[in-house]
Amino acid sequence: MSPTKAELRTQLLTRRRERPDAARWQDAANLAAALPGVLDSLGTDPRRPVCLYVPVRAEPGAAPNGALPMLDAAVAIGRRVLLPVVVGDAPLDWAGFTDRGDLQAGPHGLLEPSGRRVGPGAIADASVVVVPALAAAPDGVRLGRGGGHYDRSLPLASPSAVIVAVVGDTELLPDLPVEPHDVRVHAVWRPSTGLIGTA
Numbered sequence: 001m002s003p004t005k006a007e008l009r010t011q012l013l014t015r016r017r018e019r020p021d022a023a024r025w026q027d028a029a030n031l032a033a034a035l036p037g038v039l040d041s042l043g044t045d046p047r048r049p050v051c052l053y054v055p056v057r058a059e060p061g062a063a064p065n066g067a068l069p070m071l072d073a074a075v076a077i078g079r080r081v082l083l084p085v086v087v088g089d090a091p092l093d094w095a096g097f098t099d100r101g102d103l104q105a106g107p108h109g110l111l112e113p114s115g116r117r118v119g120p121g122a123i124a125d126a127s128v129v130v131v132p133a134l135a136a137a138p139d140g141v142r143l144g145r146g147g148g149h150y151d152r153s154l155p156l157a158s159p160s161a162v163i164v165a166v167v168g169d170t171e172l173l174p175d176l177p178v179e180p181h182d183v184r185v186h187a188v189w190r191p192s193t194g195l196i197g198t199a
């Protein structure tokens, strides 16, 4: 029988936690170095903001010393960055990011922007929405943490926005369980191999 979402999450999180610091550094460096090219290759309007996230713990992009090279890379090329703020079971709220000092502790051990919240509808301004995932499949199905936060927010994104899931190099799986509310992503981005479009 195929594993359930909950079983997959447990396996994937265990595998992530086992990865040594050197591998985490490499992922964070690769993602930051690739970010300008990834945004360019998507050909989206550079004047519009990009939604990113603050990688924590074993998530791809999190540097072991707490540095945030992917976010810094986006700011360095002049992109306006929006970060998610968890508001219970409602769609994610958003606030701007310019540097590490803009962040404060949030729920689930997350780091969240402390600046003015611009409302759940602000995702509609973004030309690219980069989302965290525990795994993704070639058909665009994404497995998240199980809060349903992005499934509630992504329907508010612009129809022209490109939705990109970031996963580790071993986390593009042939297929994943899917439910009717699951929003598919347009592309999957892995640290070593870069971006691939989904079917």
Ligand SMILES: Nc1nc2c(c(=O)[nH]1)N(C=O)[C@@H](CNc1ccc(C(=O)N[C@@H](CCC(=O)O)C(=O)O)cc1)CN2
Residues within 6 Å of the ligand: 013, 053, 054, 055, 056, 059, 084, 086, 092, 107, 108, 109, 110, 132, 133, 144, 145, 146, 147, 148, 149, 150
């Ligand atoms: N970096 C990041 N930000 C994000 C998400 C995410 O997956 N990663 N989310 C994606 O939707 C939303 C928040 N949902 C999340 C839910 C659980 C955990 C988490 O790490 N849980 C721990 C247990 C800690 C706790 O709950 O106190 C775990 O599962 O080990 C993270 C984010 C919005 N922001």
Ligand SMILES: Nc1ncnc2c1ncn2[C@@H]1O[C@H](COP(=O)(O)OP(=O)(O)OP(=O)(O)O)[C@@H](O)[C@H]1O
Residues within 6 Å of the ligand: 005, 142, 143, 144, 145, 146, 147, 148, 149, 150, 151, 152, 179, 181, 182
């Ligand atoms: N659009 C929605 N409206 C209301 N509830 C939703 C919606 N999307 C998902 N949910 C609820 O959220 C819960 C978690 O969904 P799911 O397991 O697909 O989360 P996920 O995509 O892994 O999490 P996340 O998006 O936070 O990373 C489910 O119980 C589901 O019913």
